[in-house]
Amino acid sequence: MAGRKLLTSPNGGFPRVADLPADTGWLPLGTLDGVPAWGAAVTATGDVPGRWRSWRALAAQVPEPLAALAGRALQVVTWRRGHRYCGACRAELADVPGEPARRCPDCRLYVPMQLSPAVLVAVTRPGPVDELLLVRHSYGPTELWALVAGFVEAGESLEAAVHREVAEEVGLDLGPPVYFGSQPWAMSGPGVLLAGFTATVTDPAAEPVVDGRELVQARWFPLDALPEALPPAYSISRWLIDAAATRATG
Numbered sequence: 001m002a003g004r005k006l007l008t009s010p011n012g013g014f015p016r017v018a019d020l021p022a023d024t025g026w027l028p029l030g031t032l033d034g035v036p037a038w039g040a041a042v043t044a045t046g047d048v049p050g051r052w053r054s055w056r057a058l059a060a061q062v063p064e065p066l067a068a069l070a071g072r073a074l075q076v077v078t079w080r081r082g083h084r085y086c087g088a089c090r091a092e093l094a095d096v097p098g099e100p101a102r103r104c105p106d107c108r109l110y111v112p113m114q115l116s117p118a119v120l121v122a123v124t125r126p127g128p129v130d131e132l133l134l135v136r137h138s139y140g141p142t143e144l145w146a147l148v149a150g151f152v153e154a155g156e157s158l159e160a161a162v163h164r165e166v167a168e169e170v171g172l173d174l175g176p177p178v179y180f181g182s183q184p185w186a187m188s189g190p191g192v193l194l195a196g197f198t199a200t201v202t203d204p205a206a207e208p209v210v211d212g213r214e215l216v217q218a219r220w221f222p223l224d225a226l227p228e229a230l231p232p233a234y235s236i237s238r239w240l241i242d243a244a245a246t247r248a249t250g
């Protein structure tokens with residue numbers, strides 16, 4: 001990796017460890033098909049053969065296990081870059097061999113890579129054709145119609161975070177959230193893990209109200225007439241939207 005770009009080899013896969021300089025600082029990423037995988041930050045980008053690509057471009061083209069591995073590389077290497085010194089005594093941290101973790105050589109503080117859970121929710125309301133709530137954000141890919149999402153706060157359950165985010169962002173009350181699935185999401189920072197839910201509003205007549213800061217628009221769409229500008233096919237946002245559309249129209 002260099003910055004947030006990932007190196008792919010000339011044949012389109014990932015480079016082999018031997019392709020990079022011998023002094024590269026490798027971080028363990030687990031295994032892919034039983035083969036150990038490693039990630040590293042590279043500064044002299046001219047010295048290595050291959051092509052530098054964004055995770056989004058890569059994820060749109062490669063099979064899901066490769067996209068997930070590339071996302072993990074992005075998360076681990078970005079985290080490593082931001083955890084250089086001990087937060088307790090300011091000494092420079094050392095890598096713990098074989099783990100995505102650092103340890104202070106002076107005060108022994110152990111610094112594991114911590115995860116940041118976030119939730120997203122496909123909110124529907126019943127009708128002749130069920131309708132899905134989609135929102136537009138004031139930051140990020142602003143042209144996309146997306147789902148309500150947000151970080152889980154300390155001491156909060158995933159379900160409570162779903163209720164709070166929907167109440168804060170669009171002012172709607174929900175029935176019980178139902179778990180759908182999860183996806184690590186390196187685009188929102190190191191360690192971000194998205195947990196997807198579905199839920200139905202308690203009052204089908206209620207309209208969403210946006211705060212105008214985080215969100216600029218929110219509206220109901222019939223599930224057989226969704227907008228074109230939806231999140232990409234490799235994202236859990238899209239998996240949730242597609243599942244809702246299939247349920248309503250399939």
Ligand SMILES: [Zn+2]
Pocket residue numbers: 086087088089090091104105106107108109
């Ligand atoms: Zn220390």
